[in-house]
Amino acid sequence: MIYDVIVIGAGPAGSTVSTFLAQNGHRVLLLEKSRFPREKLCGEFITPECLDIFERLNLRQRLFSAGAQLIDKWRLFTPDGHSIEVPLEWIANGHSHAICLTRARMDLILLERAREAGVEAREGFQVSPRFHAENDLKFIEGKADGETIERFSARIVIDASGRNSPFSTPAQQPDSRFKGSRLFGCKVFLRGVEGLDGSGELFFFRDGYGGICNVEGDRTNLCFLTTEETLRQARGDREKLLDLTMRSNPAARRRLKGSIIEGEWHGTGPIIYGRNRSTPGLLAIGDANAFIDPFTGSGILLALTSGELAAKVINESLAAGVNDLGAIAKRYNILHRARFGLRFQACALLRSLVFKPLARNALASLLARHHSLMKIITLSTRQQGGLFSE
Ligand SMILES: Cc1cc2nc3c(=O)[nH]c(=O)nc-3n(C[C@H](O)[C@H](O)[C@H](O)COP(=O)(O)OP(=O)(O)OC[C@H]3O[C@@H](n4cnc5c(N)ncnc54)[C@H](O)[C@@H]3O)c2cc1C
DSSP: OEEEEEEEOOSHHHHHHHHHHHHTTOOEEEEESSOSSOOOOSOOEEOTTHHHHHHHTTOHHHHHHTTOEEEOEEEEEOTTSOEEEEEGGGGOTTOSOEEEOOHHHHHHHHHHHHHHTTOEEEESEEEEEEEEEETTEEEEEEEETTTEEEEEEEEEEEEOOOTTOTTEEESSOOOGGGGGGOEEEEEEEEEOOOOOTTEEEEEEETTEEEEEEEETTTEEEEEEEEEHHHHHHHTTOHHHHHHHTGGGSHHHHHHHTTOEEEEEEEEEOOOOOEEEEEOTTOEEOGGGTEEOOGGGTOHHHHHHHHHHHHHHHHHHHHHTTOOOHHHHHHHHHHHHHHHHHHHHHHHHHHHHHHTSHHHHHHHHHHHHHOHHHHHHHHHHTTOOOOSSOO
16 A cells, blocks of 8 residues: 555654644554553653644643643752742743653653544554655555564655654764763653652753653653763762762752652663754654754654644645655755744753853853843743744
8 A cells, every 4th residue: 555654753743743644634654663652761841832732633631631740830950059940931822831741641642643533553663774765656664563574655754763763864973082971861750759849840960961840640750961971980870870960969969859769760872962864755853853952841842843844844735736755845844944943053052051060150140140031041942933934
């Protein structure tokens, strides 16, 4: 069977684009290597702007029924424990809060929604990096549960397979001279964290930062980024890793006191930011297209938005008789840069400050004194706009 669209990866980007395409009558095949529900390394903070897309997907109520926790502010703590408050109404788009929900739950709900819309979704199917195009058709192959090879074809193939996409390479490779400073992410769930009371907290420490927020099931997500060098110093001892990272911040040490770790640790890295170079003939969305700094909590938003945007461009192009993927990808990329170009630039600038102790401390003491500056910086990570206009 020839599909209209094949989507690789059922994260928020893949399931969203699939749902909006199927709702428009297209035959969509969604291929996902894991079986859901599955854990995902993520801070699991879902910005208020996402609620609008959940509304359009008709999912808002389902996410709340699944136990999504409401938060209405973030508290940021400098490495010496001073705090700065960021009310989420600054970025709330008319909502009064953000939500926190595990990716195991959220991604399953999005995948179920895609199936309801008529998407044929296959879990346990790993797409191989082999890809070729012939005339108007694109061919991909992969293995179902690691066993039999199967091949599929479609007019359009979308790569939504995330940061480690087999079809894309980072536009900028990390500099090998700074090997020990490459960043890695860790996530674990905690029980018994007291006093968060409707807020999320972000703690900066010597060579990284990490956040905590309550998720469903009376658990707290703890997720942080640190350097390869610090991981090496911890030598696989997780208590020592927490001492070197989160608990080196006095405010985090107080907050985490008495809490206990529940379940597995998850790790990922090295983290490479910015846009990727994609295989020609594929349309890349979500993290497979570009990765934004986790401290902005915008990754899920960008994944959902890019899924919705890609579906809009494809629906409009196919309706107008344009099925050349090159033209579709060009239009999508122009619109994506128009909407998010400035946001990526602002985040890159902030990142360069966050990892330089002198600049970070100067910025932190300025922000603690001038709340209006904090608002300007927060909004800069939410910029709409860029070098290209729609
Ligand atoms: C440390 C850290 C903390 C973060 N915290 C937050 C946060 O708090 N809030 C936030 O908004 N964002 C956060 N992010 C970013 C967020 O997790 C991502 O931006 C988001 O998951 C991107 O969604 P996606 O659909 O593009 O990709 P993914 O969610 O990565 O989904 C890709 C899917 O593709 C599947 N796949 C991969 N390869 C194949 C293959 N070959 N064949 C078939 N399937 C495949 C994977 O199994 C996966 O299910 C964080 C990221 C990191 C690294």
